[in-house]
Amino acid sequence: MLEVKDLNVSYGGIKAVKDISFNVPKGEVVTLIGANGAGKSSTLRSIVGLVKAESGSILLKGEELRGVPTEQIVTKGITLVPEGRRVFPDMTVAENLKIGAYMRKDSLDEDLNWVYDLFPRLKERSWQLAGTLSGGEQQMLAIGRALMSRPEIIMMDEPSLGLAPIVVRGVFDIIREINKQGVTILLVEQNANMALKAANLGYVMETGRITLSGTGAELLENEAVKAAYLGKAKK
Amino acid sequence: MKKQTKIIWNVGLILGLLLVLFILEQVFPSGSMLFTVLKKGAIYALVAVSMNLLNGFTGLFSLGQAGFMLLGAYTYGILTIPVESRASVYQYFDGGIVQFAIPVPLALIAGGIVAAIFAYLIGLPVLRLKSDYLAIATLGFAEIIRAVFQWDKLGPLTNGSNLLRNFPAFKSVLYPFIVAGICIAIIVMLINSTYGRAFKAIRDDEIAAEAMGINLAHHKRLAFVISSFFAGISGGLLAMYQTTIQASMFKSAMTYEILLIVVIGGIGSVTGSCISSFLFIACSEWWLRFLDNDNLYIGSFHVPLLRAGFRKVVFAVIIMCVVLFYRKGIMGEKEFSIEGIANFFRRKFKKEKVTEGGASK
Amino acid sequence: MSTENVLKVENITMQFGGVIAVDNMNLEINKGEIVSLIGPNGAGKTTAFNVITGVYAPSNGAIYYKGNKIVQNHPQGKMKKLYRGENPAMYESHRVLAPTPDKITCLGIARTFQNIRLFKSQTVFDNILIAKHMLRTSNVFTATFHLNGKEEARMREESERLLEIVGLTDVRNELATSLPYGKQRRLEIARALATKPELLLLDEPAAGMNPQETLELTEFIDEIRKKFDLTVFMIEHHMDLVMEISDRIYVLDFGKPIAEGTPEEIRNNPKVIEAYLGGADDE
Amino acid sequence: SGGSSDSSSASTDASATDGNVVKIGVYEPASGDNGAGGKQETLGIQYANHVTPTVEIGGTEYTVQLDIVDNESSNDKGPSAAATLVSDKVSVVLGSYGSGVSIAASDVFKEAGIPAIGVTCTNPQVTEGNTHYFRICFLDPFQGTVHANFASEKFGAKKAYVLTKLGDDYSTGLGYYFTQAFEALGGEVVAETFQEGNSDFTSYITTAKKSGAEVVFAPSSTEAAALIIEQAAAQGLEVPILSTDTWDSNVILNAAKGKNLDIYVTTFYQEGANPEFDAGIKDWINSDSTAKANNGGDDTVSGLTVMGYDAYYTALEALKAAGSTDPAAVNEALWNVDYTGVTGHITFNETGDANRDTAYIKQANTETGAWEFVAEQSVSK
Amino acid sequence: MEWINQNLPYLMAGISVGGQYALIAIGYTMVYGILRLINFAHGDIFMVAGLIMVYAMTVMPIYVAIPLMIILTVLLGFLVERVAYKPLRSAPRMSIMISAIGVSYLLQNLALYVTGGLSQQYPPIPWLSDTITVFGATTKRVTVITPVLTIILVLALVALIKYTKIGMAMRAASRDFETSQLMGIKINSVISMTFIIGSFLAAIGSMLFFTNYTGVTPTAGAMPGLKAFVAAVFGGIGSIPGAVIGAFIIGICENIIKGLGWTTFSDAFTFALLIVVLIAKPTGLFGEKVIDKV
């Protein structure tokens, strides 16, 4: 579905992503874990063209995405839930959802209902300004907004960021639910434990490189991963 | 050791420059445009550096420079017009109320001090504002000062909206160079002192600077007052250069001009500001003037399009090009220095021994 | 008001509009201790730091440093109507004390930031040197005309020494932002140390560090604490670091302290497990 | 950009290279608030140069070359423009329209030892206290007094509204002298000022109406004049508007055409006084599109243009008398110039001012869009 | 009654000028809202609109000239953005602002070159230029029309921004470029649209303005531009209602000050008012607080 080959990203002199390759098979949940600053967000952002990849290729269903402007990439069936939610604070929940379907010309009602079904909370709050939502609700809105474009593949950058553990669990439930409905998911998480449990496939990133990969279960058992990301080395 | 050689080099360079000026003055006729440009360039260099101290080194976006120059210019003018000329200058105000004159250097310093006092008072309320809001507030203050100085009721002091004139002017091109040079040197020394470092810290990150124990309000005010002091002095010099002054000269357009010079020279580069002010003045007042002449012939070819005003169009286009193609200005944040040049050539030589010169920006 | 407290936070409430970020917080830190503040994201930890360091004036409450009241406020102005925290009347009759952050730093409380805030355009060395500005005795004239040669030399020498201690001498002329993440963190701590603090506040110092670096950081903090005779107050999510180094831990949730105790007590506190450490999922 | 010190002296005609050349500097505004007036003055100079392109100095035939610079109506740009003339080594300077810029450049010329002949800069300060600035026009104290007398004699006015431009020596000076004279006649003055760049004269006209003034005296540039006229008409101002030599321009005629206003101006010259000259210059203007544009698009001859014309010949007289192109000699010679031009007899008194004591008052005919002669006024000094 | 008759013109002029400032101020505030750029050239675009009208009316009938003027002005606004601002989108803020000052210089000097520095008489526009009498005060019809037209246009604009898709995109883009792009919004089109709307309003504003104050000079845009900008800051730059209210307040105050005879200080007063407002509310009347999250 999505195939990344030898991707490089740098900011000025700083190399954030170095020669990474991975792929995301259709219908799966794939996770990318790694420390702060490892280059996970940079990877996702370069896939949707928010930062320019220096070299390498990004293929979506065989089609090259590198060099295509962001607003066109997102019409091809891939979307990103950005780090830190980034909802439009002075728009209502409903408007935020509508803007998620900005580039679509067909009727929105069906999708709106789909999102409202997934997140009944949003339906209750459809007239509230997004800026006044709680963190967890904002995260739901951000995911819902991304779903409005009817993506085949959705990338989420740290959806659990800034959320209470209970809300985090809720978010992961939703991720599984969306996936069940046929959406492919690429998940970037700090919360490696939960991410790996939810994922079919996992990659570990360290200072710009992918150092490990395997199924979620394999990685969960990997000693290095345990030591570095699961905080279990000492126990 | 190394520091000492650097100082010697710089002092040598400055003395050399003054010597060249001195010789130039002996060689060229005094009416030459060269001197007009050099004089005005030196004055603008000073005010540009003082603005750079604020905008470039302290990160305070202020647009009040013209106002402080006005204060300096008026203070200078009011204090130096010879007593015997006052009756004719203040013709509508019975000779004005100031009936003494003080020596030129004192008056220049007084101009700086008056500007600094005003800056202190203005700074109390407005320095709390951020970025664009600070800019527009300082611009506003400059406009208010201008209006106040045009006020009839202050006429006995300011001559209302009329010209002040007959005060001492430059005799030699060396004068503005020496005064501006000393002032710029002081600013550079300030920038290199611990206070200068604090200013730069504020520019880079106010919150972190404050967490490092740097009192924001105090340091911002300090930068503002010092910058205005030198703007005031340059205002006095401008008065000397122009031989007449009037509040209506010090419009916001003047501030924009200075800002252009600062940005074109490179925000945060003192030498950039100096170089660009000479280039700017030379371009706007001298080199391009031939474009205004509608019968310019090259050989027997009548150059088309030329007529009054074309010079300014070309000038504006040049500015646009510089802004679009040199985003960080001519010098960026770097400084022009002997070392820099030496390094530049050393690198050049190492890399490609054949190509030489011509590439200096 | 015992004098052995280096820091005492009393009934601090911080309310932004309708959001109560810190809710009636009380805590004490004794000399020489390393105390950690943990809690879920958005619990108000950074806000608490900001109140202590003068970035925000609290909506209500008081703070004491070495027995002296340094911060005090009560709901006033618009906040008077809006205030929903506790003890609204408690400090009403008291004097408002709201020093700016630089005053607090001058008292001897230094801090680092959650999102690294180095002086971007300055070299590593200059970043430290800037922090020495606070300790100057020269005024703007003497400094400009370089009449403070001795002091300047001392500032430089001290900065140099500090760089050596934190192991950044080899990169002293690099731009601060060009350093790798871990070293930037270290530099930020060194810069805070340059102000010669007695109390050091660290906001997530290990964020962005891998386990190895975290380990090094643990040692580093311990080392500087001893060398500079510091008291450390730290926000951190890395439990390894927290549990290893802390003498005591406070846990904050929704702005309220929900637990306080030794690492061992905290590790086994069911409330903390539920709100922060994570329950069954984790094991 | 190429060019060096000699690029500005490259501002020459093709003919400049052959034979002897004497340069006359023209220091006039071509832009800014006084651009229109400056251009009309320059026009007269250019026409004179067209009619008489050569002069015999000390027995040699010299080609006269005009070196025209734009002082941008601005006191701070002016000195640089003047410095250009100095570095071009002109023998004498003509100009400028606008007293402020003339005063501002005065020292530049003085230092270079170059004499200047003001054309229509009427403020006393231009020539006061120096020996290098001359002028061929009358002065503001005179002109202001003429208006004060006219207002009180013709309209029996007891109250006048005076509108001047802030920071404009010309305008401020006239306002001052008018007020002095008018108050001496027992009148009362309501004075207001407007700022440079102001385009909204609504409230001024409102105040003028409200004040109950019986005349409005508004010495100002033509730029402001058009706006004042427009607003006065829009608000139905009924009292007459008096103004000065700057308003003697077709800009005013065009603005006033078809409006119900009473406009009087003082000027140096009344069209028709010298039919031969009129015909010549109109011919020239009509044959040269640039000239026509600079004259505001038609061939009405402004007093300013005629003064420019006379100034040129005054300069030639001085050159001839000096017998040399040396500025110092020209300066010396100027004191004794005696020349009868289109606008009358020109000699200079001890301050360098022309001995003139006559002004013409004209009224704008708003139906035909032409000036109509009203009176010839002089005051006893 | 007598008093009202005498002072009504000041108020009317104030409201009318306020309306004209408002139309210009919106251009400033919209561009600022989206690009954080003080578009110094906006006042000059307003001036160029005036000049285009002057020249257009000499060769064509009014019903062609007005649409043509509007189209050319809009085109100019569009081009300025594309040529002078778009290449600098990732450059430091200061350079893009300097670019704006450069454009302003260029437009003024081009106008100077083309007009030869002479003030151009704005052609009378039938009906608008007619003199009418309101409560005994004589004035041009445009004085009365301006505020009405301004309010209609502003309401239309607010509706556009609030209820249309492009309006939604503009609101989104003014908040967050990146996320907007993720939604499939073409940032460049949105920015162009902003300039187009701003220039359109400036074109209308110029027609109203110059019908009243008929001299078009190269610097004719500078002062109204500055005032409108002050109005935008006054109302809280970025806020459209703020800009409109700010513009009316400034227009009215300025004329009242003149009416009181303090003409020397009419401009200074505007700035003094601005500074007082900024000191009380550092981001203007309706501006949002910017919070430095530590």
Ligand SMILES: Nc1ncnc2c1ncn2[C@@H]1O[C@H](COP(=O)(O)OP(=O)(O)OP(=O)(O)O)[C@@H](O)[C@H]1O
């Ligand atoms: N806009 C930028 N400019 C310069 N450097 C950047 C920029 N964005 C990211 N970086 C650098 O690139 C590197 C990788 O950053 P990235 O945000 O991709 O990491 P991450 O793995 O997503 O971390 P986190 O867990 O914090 O989200 C870091 O060193 C970061 O400092």
Ligand SMILES: Nc1ncnc2c1ncn2[C@@H]1O[C@H](COP(=O)(O)OP(=O)(O)OP(=O)(O)O)[C@@H](O)[C@H]1O
């Ligand atoms: N200046 C502010 N204005 C409004 N709300 C604020 C402000 N600063 C913080 N908050 C709010 O206060 C709450 C606490 O934030 P704080 O940054 O203290 O959390 P934290 O405990 O440090 O979380 P983290 O672990 O993510 O750093 C949050 O809801 C935040 O949105």
Ligand SMILES: [Mg+2]
């Ligand atoms: Mg990330």
Ligand SMILES: [Mg+2]
């Ligand atoms: Mg925090």
